[in-house]
Amino acid sequence: MKKAILTGNEAIARGAYEHGVKVAAAYPGTPSTEILENITKYEDIYAQWSCNEKVALEVGIGSSLAGARTLVAMKHVGVNVAADPLMTFAYTGVNGGMVLISADDPGMHSSQNEQDNRLFARFAKVPLLEPSDSQEAKDFVGAALNLSEQFDVPVMLRTTTRIAHSMSEVTLGERVEEGLKPYHKASQKYVMIPAYARVRHQLLEEKLVELKQFSQESNLNRIEWGDREIGVITSGICYQYVKEALPDASCLKLGMPYPFPEKLVREFAAGVKKLYVVEELEPFLEEEVKVLGLEAVGKEIFPLTGEINASMILERIGGKEKPAPLTLKDYSLEEIPMRPPVMCAGCPHRGVFYILKKLDLIVTGDIGCYTLGCLPPLDSMDSCICMGASIGTALGMEKADPTLKGRVVAVIGDSTFFHSGLTGTLDVVYNLGSSTLIILDNRTTAMTGHQDHPGTGRTLKKEPGEPADLEGIVKALGIDRVVLADPLNLEEVERVVSQEIGVQESSVIIFRSPCALTVKEKDAPAQVNEECVYCTNCVDLGCPAMVNDTQSEEVRVTQEQCTGCGLCIQVCDFDAIEKAGEAGE
């Protein structure tokens, strides 16, 4: 038996391979991205990046209909985008087994909200599995596909960041080819007109009763009897925290929390003196327990926000103190400067936000690295809601208050534009808006780690295709004014933005320059010469390669970090910054 240490995401990819998945689709999103990146290593599986999660799920539905075992992966907020097909796919059911991975993010390590998608599983009426380590992440992919085929329903496998990005040991198996299930036309099953859908909904309710029975008998859920004074019901990563904090307590581990295994829970509750529920975010299990009329303690002592940890459980259930931390001399948190994430040295987004701030514009923002433009010193983003929201938000502001015309710009990245910017743009044209839309085209999906998208013309499998013509698409949507400009030339940025916000019609500016992390060749770094009067203009760019030494009143450039993008040279009024090697020329 070969063993490996894998992250939850790597284990899910391995599970897809071993359990005969033929097609996988996703849109990148932390903490789910590496699932597809790892699946693509397996030749036997067709894997693709889709433009967005809705399309990814629709591709998955088609693949399932055609009889293939299928996996679709996304982060929690991606499920919002895919919710439309999901809710009805639960009615139609599957042909080939289908597992939907929802990677949730309690604590919001890299997300705009911390919605608990266990509620989505219940809302969509699809069975839910929750692994608590990498071995289970791999095994549960198989369990989900089997369940899916046995009950003719898609299955949600929900992870959280601590499962997706934690590594633990996994025993590897071989791939078992499942073959394609033959496709049979079955319009009453797959065509959801109301008359057919009513029948399918009724069927789904009946399936859920059977699934509850399954869940009660399944080894996915298990009681671990220990000391009967305390019983804890838990699932996912919290199971590990419970075992860490209360190794002797009785524990009911729910690997399949929905449909809720009522009989098993009653049996467990009857066997312990005091019942606790330990779960992050929503009281999902707790409500199910309380609906059964059982007494349990959950959210009275655990938070509805953020993550839980073993110390918290030890204190709040075990009544024990945390380990005493070091008594530190001369240590104060106030003295330690925060280290927020920052746009990289040489990032092509930096100059654009510098100018947007200078022009004092209202900037409706979007999701990507450039969201960091909201932080000081650039401090030039007014809103950021979800993928694609910048465009509609800008239009709405202008419609509500016409005096804002010419003061609002929407900012969106290339990958985000392909994800959900097209419809917003069309809406602006259709509704005679005069918004200015800035597309920051850095030729990649940068924030999640440089994945391809339609604009790069390379698929996940690295097949070369024709890059999507961004200018052509924007024009085809009805935008007549499309300007292409260089974001590393501040004069050009200022001129183009000023010009475009001044016109009465809607327009699009595409600032095109590749992500600094994808450019192998660096330019000569900048250096500060003796002309410097310490005006700190350059510092206002917020470049991590600049050091402002307030003690000696000097600015310096960290040569190893500098990419030579030249923005600091452009903002210096004293010719005090030059390219290394050009001194005195």
Add this chain to the structure above:
Amino acid sequence: MNNTINLLLAGVGGQGTILASRIIAYAAQCSGLTVKLSEIHGMAQRGGSVVTHLRMGDTIHSPLIEVGSADIILATEQLEAWRWLPYLRQGGKVIVNSQKISPVPVILGLKSYPLGILERLKENVPETFSLNALQLARESGNEKAANVVLLGLLASHMNFDRGCWQEALKAVLPAKILEANEKAFQRGYDFK
């Protein structure tokens, strides 16, 4: 519980802490220990403070180290060693790269980079080992291998088999940079 090693790796996004933690995880597995590791990447990796939890032993449940229970803190930047110090247990060790990377509030001149961190670390933790990993990495022919220099120093404080570290470097690092990294590892290992 009794033979568990809790190791906290702290650094700045882009310094290779995640790669370093994977090398340690492989070496631990090769030495017959159960390993759990928890990393965070995504938005925080863009020059933010990043921390990876590594737990090794016979039976490990949680992948997370609780405050006050790390045996070793390995930091690729000195301010990050200081920031995460409350995680260290009484009698723990700190292995720290002397490199300073200014966070944004310091770059902007809003906060100052705390002075004398290395001395203060020593004052609080007698077993503090600092070295200039960037310098040693440059001398080994690969500036990016500072993280592996630190791993060498860490290895000299742990009882994993030397061959396991060798295996781990091979398993995790691309072949073309392996040699420079092996040199870097040795530099750290021999550092006194």
